[in-house]
Amino acid sequence: MSVLALRSWLLAEVPGSKGQARCQRLFIGWLAFRRNPVAVIGLLIIVSLILIALLAPWLTSSDALEPNLGRRLQPPGSEHWLGTDELGRDIRDRIIWGSRITLYIVGLVSIIVVPIGLFIGVVAGYIGGWVDTVLMRLTDIFLAFPRLILAMALVAALGPGLENAVLAIALTTWSPFARIARAEALTIRNSDFILAARMQGVSTAGILARHVAPLCMSSVIVRLTLDMAGIILTAAGLGFLGLGAQPPTPEWGAMISLGRQYLIDQWWVPTMPGIAILIVSLGFNLLGDGLRDVFDPKSGG
């Protein structure tokens, strides 16, 4: 199909199929999104992150992670764009490899948090009654827990390491998603098409899975993107405290931690990873803002 034909198909007045309707919705959303330059910047940042992570082996030299004590603490220059660290490793290369870890954290946390949050939220909101109370009590307890402290305690208990840090972060961030999903489910549960589905004999599980959950998805995704920056910062914070990725893994927070004693004379060692974290968080925040504007423009911002 030529571009013109594709465009007219996407903008047709009456969609011919469910698939076409979905594509149309996405396309219109994209058009609205595109109008917001700041959001597009956010998207570009995230896409760059993904590309850099994928292309890491080709973008870095082969011995990027090897200590080379002869060239420690070199300032940024033509040979090492961002300088070298306390063991002589090229900082730009380590940041590039670190992007994989950042994506790993982001991905893993999302995979854990979204299903759990959705599940608990829609079940609580739709079924209501004592199920709702119990589940919300559980949510409240986790919500009540000082987040960073709970994450620290969990990691300290499970042993330091990237996976444990991710698990700890996930366990401390799922609560708001349950809340959101529940709020949406509450609004939806008495609507006509749900009643219709019930009369048709669809099971509760079926209703939840095929009707309620998808409608909650957009709010959850928006909230997830907005929270992503916080998750990255928490992971960096854990790395900073020595509870996350173990050396010599180039996790950005750990890089700042091990480099912070050099801040005064070799400022680039802790600063570069800090800037990387800043840019990626910024990207997620901008992206999240943009998505929220598209899906729920009334909430402003």
Next chain:
Amino acid sequence: MKTIKTILLSLAAAALFASGASQAATPKNTFVMAKDIADIITMDPAEVFELTTGEIIANIYDRIMMFEPEDLQNLVGGVAESYEVSKDGKTITFKIRPGLKFHSGNPVRAEDVAWSLQRVVKLNKTPAFIITQFGWTPENVDSLVKAVDSSHAQITITEDFSPGLVLNAMSAGVASVIDMKLVMSHEKDGDLGYDWLKSNSAGSGAFSLKTWKANELVTLDANKSYRHGAPGMARVILRHVAEPSSQRLLLEKGDIDMARNLTPDQVKGIMGNSDVAIDGYPKGTIVYMAANGGHPILGQQEVVQAIRHLVDYDSMADSFLAGQFVVHQSFWPAGLWGSLETIPYRQDVAKAKSLLAAAGHADGFELTIHTLTNSPFPEIAQAVQANLAKGGIKANIVTLEGKTLWPKYRAREHDIILARWSPDYVDPHSNADAFAHNPDNRLEAKLTGVLAWRNAWADDASNKLAVMARNELDLDKRKQQYLELQGMLQKTGPFVIMFQQNEQVARRKNLIGFVSGSNFDLVFYRNVTKR
């Protein structure tokens, strides 16, 4: 516009406050030191074993025998003016200096000396082993350690220890002389004053404890009537600053007089500052690696020998360890009596590979290095990881906080551990007992205080020599035996000893008189003055 006005106003307010910023230089009669003092958990000499507290109580309490800042190599009497050793070498009688007084004003008597030692044995806390190894138990100590009269205290040992060793032990923290009358007046439920002494002091040394706020500061007040004269400073404050870079900033700004925890790179950075001087003090802390003898591959002596040849000691000592660690390869630190100072190992990859091949591991193998999270251990671990890779050994690194690491080590759950060790008291037996003396290697024996046991290594020849040297009465013979023992452990056993610490202390140029000896508690504040 309202917002701009608000912003400007608040900035102005901030500037107003800041402009009055008094450049806080420290007062002339107060010595302010920045150090990581998080390891302090008690001030009771019968319980103290941590580095910072050891140093503090050395300045609060006088001990029976002491090393003085004017001559750190020579053991002299502290509270004891002189001593007499019996013919069989098993009884020592100390004459107490006349006219000594505690901070409270109470006179220092032989009863206080005897009671202080008895108390250590009866409370039986961690450092008690230093004197209970002489055969003292809570049941017999009152008869073996006693005041003969109010100016003579006598100790009798039941094991065959060299009197030289016993006298050295009397210079350790557990031999601090405590004010019995004062402490017993605060006794609770027969605890010998244990609860009160945790955060108070009752000594006769150069300073008394004014405050201890955990993880914040320790304040010491000068004892103007100290037997060596009033200390140079009226007050000493140890300020807790966990971040080395914060310590550096504070020092450069003159907010503190001394920084104790600067890293080598920060020392390099601060050297250009004309207000700051750097002093180096060789210390007794050793950095070593130990291989778990229970590991099927690491239990083979050739493999450990190969590792000794794979480590590139010099390149670490010349780069990120420069100035603060020197290469040292025997278990008793250099600069102390009886130390072996030969350096037999340099990196030799070819030799290492042939050793590994002879042991049947030409293709290498995988292992984990456990170590501490604080610098320089992660850096050393990473450098060693790269060194080992040259021999085909793939090492994974796990960094843990001390409190999490030690249980693993004590339970023999490690492959290779990278850790540090400092002597408990200034006698070679202190380290020989840990590295070379493992009388019972069974898991049930739980000799968790013995490093050799933790690494599941016991050697008859080594055990015999360690005990012989411990008991030897002739000093020259004894020294030879320790040299031999260290040489033995350089070739056999699980230890790869790598570095010895050189403490670098950064101070404002106007502060002089600080003395730091090779043991962790041989640090003296009393001669410090400001020009």
Next chain:
Amino acid sequence: MAAADSGSTVAGSNLALPPKLVKISGFIASLILTFIGLTAITFTIGRVMPADPVLAIVGDRASQEVYDQVFLQLGLDQPIYIQYFKYLGQLLQGDLGTSIMTAQPVADDILRFFPATLELATVATLLGIFVGIPMGVFAAVNQGRWPDHVVRIIGLIGYSAPIFWLGMIALLVFYANLGWVAGPGRLDVFYDSIVEPVSGILILDAALAGEWEIFHNAIEHLILPASILGTFALAYIARMTRSFMLDQLSQEYILTARVKGIPEWQVIWGHAFRNVLVQLITIIGLTYASLLEGSVLTETIFSWPGIGLYITNSLFNNDMNAVLGGTIVVGVCFVGINLLSDLLYKLVDPRVR
């Protein structure tokens, strides 16, 4: 999603009790349940931790004999649930146990450390309010034009930057290089113990005692960490204020007011902002609560002796009494503030009922 996460529900009851009573008892019940859940989880984590509390007391060199003695002393040989119930019992009597690290009762420690965090969080939140709200209003009023973009960027950077990194750099620039503020720590050491701790909040105590030099010194130490922490508060508050204001300014009654000829600033502040105030209360509550628990990293960089640092150090030393005590206190405050904001919000906003 203009509303913050709304408060908890109470299971519907068909008892013939006055609804207010049901609501309050439900409130209290949920508090108690949350409290129990909090303590149970923390306690379990503590017992599962690989860091050894006995070693924290006896040290690495201890023989097995000394180790065993302390092990029994700490009651670690008993099954977990017995230990937990013993702990709970002591807790209800106000005894939080003794800290291994400080050799003091945990309750005393918390009374010493908590006000420091309170001081920091309060000043940071105030900064967030007094700078953030005007910024947010300003941005909303100038939506789409450059002031709006500037505010949004400042806000975004504010909470995209890793706070510990920001703190490090601020310390370097403002203390080391410019000398505008005092260094890490709460007070210069020689001022220590001069002012009697009445409220624990240094600037208050110093002012009450008339010790103006100490007051000045305390402010110098406070201003930088509070600003760093406040950047977060500021960013979030400005963002939400902007969002709420945009919502209000697009409504009918604003148009009507303008048409009626009411001066613009009165329209903004007298009408639109008034309606936003209510929602802002929840936001401020949330911010304050999260600053309380999020101060850990700031306290680390600035050597600020607050509860975050206390809990962190206790965690690394496996000083479980201290961790539990600290977490419970912070957790209770956290829950309390959130529930309070929820309540306020529900009371004032008729739409949510």
